[in-house]
Amino acid sequence: MSPMPALQRQPDPEREALEWFSLLRQPGGDEQQRRAFADWCQVPENARAYAELEAYWQQLKPPAARPRPRLLKTRRSHMGKVLAALFLLGLAALACLYWPLMQRLASELHTASGERRSVRLADGSTMHLDSASAMNVDLRGRTRQLHLVQGQVYLEVMLDGRAMEVQVDDARIQVFGTRLMIARTAEHDELVVLNGKAMVIQGGDQRLVSAGERVTFTDSRIDAVQKIDVKRADAWRSGHLLAKDQPLDQVLERLAGYGGRRVWLMDEQTAYRRVSGEFNLDRPAESLDKLAAEQQLQLHDVFGQWLIVR
Known part of the structure; x- marks a missing residue:
């Protein structure tokens, strides 16, 4: 594009x-x-x-x-x-x-459900937006300000002598590196650093995250820093979801979200099943059918907005 x-x-x-x-x-x-x-x-x-x-x-x-x-x-x-x-x-x-x-x-940069988009910013940085994502950008000041409203973004930061800060709800992320991913989910927000470092600041708490590490945070806490599988974390940019021992409800929500639908699980215990595998994000309906067959689930579409899972 x-x-x-x-x-x-x-x-x-x-x-x-x-x-x-x-x-x-x-x-x-x-x-x-x-x-x-x-x-x-x-x-x-x-x-x-x-x-x-x-x-x-x-x-x-x-x-x-x-x-x-x-x-x-x-x-x-x-x-x-x-x-x-x-x-x-x-x-x-x-x-x-x-x-x-x-x-x-209402956001400056946004993508529709199922759309991925790459944008080169005025400072030379590149922003890769995932499906159903939204971002506001202000590069005019001495500190470049970004605000992730929804979804997930991969940033390739151009170092131009100015600081960069990303707002995620009430948390601030100070960027000291050149490649990182930030995501918002229903359960928590997430920072993944691929090159350099970044600092998450939430109230009086903060975490320094280095290359090859991730951290999750909410409006009340910042969790411990963890190591990551870089290939798995970055797979969405090429249209793939690589799940490894991941909760079933998270995989279902990810695939359904690419089709613009929300998931309603009839059996709460189903959400805690662990799933591993590779799924095609560019063909979410086929991936959902494949997952449903493997897990012996029934999928019911409601007006193209909800996916009821039994």
Whole structure:
């Protein structure tokens, strides 16, 4: 794929409309903010994008209540509560499904499910984004700032005399090397150093990670540093998943994620099975079928969004 500079962002009315939509619904807005929004709406593409987003939001809102006779109000009050609960559950389900996508679209650099992308940054560094990943980049200051929002990234850092720091939720990673990988998962975040060193800082705790080592961390702790198999850690860049004694649920989620689906395990004990093998990330459906056959599992697709495993 042809490289693109990270700092020359093209206007994106849909993403900017989403940002304004969120900002205007926060308390504490002032006249200056409203004038800035009015100026932004002067561009026809921006006004059209915001109008479409507002119309979609109105479709999600519950219909206005109609006046009812007093006798029916008492009889149907229970049904009204049930319908309200169902509506809230549906709204929560939509938010759960589409919030990660909205986060990605609002980020400066992002990939779709199943897509891998390489980008050469303005400072000469190269960034390799994995499937469903998102990153924000600011290279203007004395310290180059990166923010991993979702997914996984492989960085080949160009040393230009400036420091580099990567934000991962509340943790900071100070980069002293030239090749490293950073990933976000449901259970934890992860740093893998392939060349040089990097420091993870979380609150008052920190870990120095050297080449050939990895460390996992959450918002409350940093785990012990471990040695890694470099070939296995880097396999995703060539479209492969090399699992060695890995929990089954992690392998399922990785393969399903490449197809844009989430996993729902019906038997919790199944998640703890250990799996080894090589899987093709570019053909996730075939890899899932192969794994299901080996583990004697049944896979059920739900609307292309969920994968129920029995």
